[in-house]
Structures are given as structure tokens and as C-alpha cells.
């Protein structure tokens with residue numbers, strides 16, 4: 581375990597919360613050449629990522645986010661903490677100046693977003709995530725653009741997960757409610773048959789009831805065995821369904837633990853969950 585970069589985080593048998601205040605103090609990585617221990621490595625990890633937009637300053641400071649096979653990992657934190665930026669970095673939309681991204685053990689840091697999709701990453705961005713003038717079904721078909729095989733069984737699975745989309749399949753996606761649009765966006769990502777799903781604020785701008793419904797759907801998707809890494813504003817609700825939670829502050833890891841641990845932690849409660 582000595583060289584395991586996740587030692588403090590995952591190797592800890594009591595799975596206690598890792599507190600990592602301050603830039604450059606991440607305990608998730610020791611040295612630059614550590615290799616994950618087989619079988620204990622997350623399925624997808626953005627590891628000790630430092631980077632920003634264009635030639636601008638660093639927004640992320642040795643930030644690590646990851647998701648294990650079959651789990652839901654949630655990223656929370658205050659506005660502007662860099663949650664979306666961290667997701668973009670993992671998806672290859674940001675120049676990662678230090679650190680790396682591993683997918684199923686493979687270093688994909690140098691790959692374009694398109695190539696990452698080919699490798700099995702599904703990403704649902706926070707905004708502009710559907711084609712509003714196209715029908716629901718056309719959106720799903722567009723989602724399958726990288727595939728050359730028969731997509732009908734996948735579409736059937738999406739309709740089973742999101743029955744409302746079957747009812748509205750001939751309707752323009754732009755005519756749907758906010759929660760339904762988000763289902764289209766997630767369904768579209770699922771059409772590539774991804775190995776991991778990344779969601780940036782899937783419940784943004786929806787009512788609490790719709791948010792609960794969306795979370796139920798996300799849990800269902802997760803039960804199909806697909807690992808899910810997501811950013812959420814609704815920290816309390818998201819941590820309640822999370823196997824793993826990351827609290828980011830100013831582009832760095834502030835707290836890491838199971839969803840349950842973070843929800844129970846007095847500091848996290850006070851600072852990020854409204855007491």
C-alpha cells in the first residue's frame with residue numbers, strides 16, 4: 581500500500597473523512613509516479629489536477645475526484661468552488677497542467693473529449709445539453725452518433741428508465757419541462773452505452789419534487805451497474821445517495837468521505853449543509 585496514491589482516502593479501513601485544508605496539502609497523492617494498486621483503483625479518477633481556462637490562472641489546485649465501479653460519487657461545495665471545472669478537466673475540456681486522468685487504469689490525460697467518449701465516458705453538461713428543436717427521439721438518436729450497431733435495444737432501455745420520454749418521443753425536446761429535459765440529456769448520454777456517466781448539476785433549476793424524481797432515476801441508472809460521478813448544488817440530498825462525496829473549496833479538496841460520513845460531520849454540516 582505504500583505507493584498507493586489513494587492510501588489516505590481509500591486504504592483507510594475505517595473510511596474516516598479526509599480533511600485536506602489548504603492548497604497543495606492533498607493527501608491523495610504521494611510523489612508523481614505512484615501507480616494505483618490493482619483492484620483498489622477507482623474506475624475513473626482525475627488525480628491531483630491543477631489547471632485553468634486558456635492562459636488564465638489555475639482554478640483547480642491538485643484536485644482529485646473519482647468514482648468506483650458500481651458507485652455514485654458526488655461533488656459538492658460553494659458556488660465558484662470549481663466543481664464544474666473539475667468535471668470539465670476530467671472530460672478533457674480543460675488544460676490539465678499537473679495531474680492526470682485515468683479511466684479503468686488507462687492514462688487518458690492527453691485525449692480529446694471526443695476520444696474520451698469513444699473510450700466510454702458519457703458527460704451531461706450543466707447547460708445546452710439537448711437539441712431543443714429536435715424531437716426527444718431525434719435527441720436520443722443523436723446521442724448514439726458514435727455507434728455503428730443497432731441502437732434500438734438501448735433506446736428501449738432509455739424509455740424503460742424514463743417512461744415519460746417514450747410518451748413524448750415525437751415532441752420537440754424544447755417543449756418539455758425542466759426535469760423532462762434533464763431526462764432527455766441523461767438518456768442521450770446513455771445512448772453511447774457509456775462505461776461511466778458524468779452529470780453536471782442534473783437537478784439545476786427544478787422543483788424539489790422533480791429533484792427527488794430525478795435522484796430516483798439516477799439511482800436506477802446506477803443500479804444498472806453504471807458508475808456515476810456528479811456535481812450537485814443540493815448537497816444534502818446528493819450526499820444522501822452518494823457512496824463517496826467530495827467537498828471542494830477554491831478548487832481544492834476540502835473534505836472527502838462516504839456520503840454518510842460527510843452528512844454526519846459537524847464541520848461539513850456547519851459550513852456546507854446549513855447547520
Ligand SMILES: Nc1ncnc2c1ncn2[C@@H]1O[C@H](COP(=O)(O)OP(=O)(O)OP(=O)(O)O)[C@@H](O)[C@H]1O
Pocket residue numbers: 633636639657658659660661662663664665666813
Ligand atoms: N469558461 C471559463 N473561463 C474562465 N473562467 C471560468 C470559466 N468557467 C468558470 N470559470 C471560473 O472558474 C471558477 C470556478 O467555476 P466553476 O463553474 O467550476 O464553479 P462551480 O463550483 O461549478 O460553481 P457553481 O456551483 O456556481 O456552478 C470561477 O471563478 C469561475 O469564474
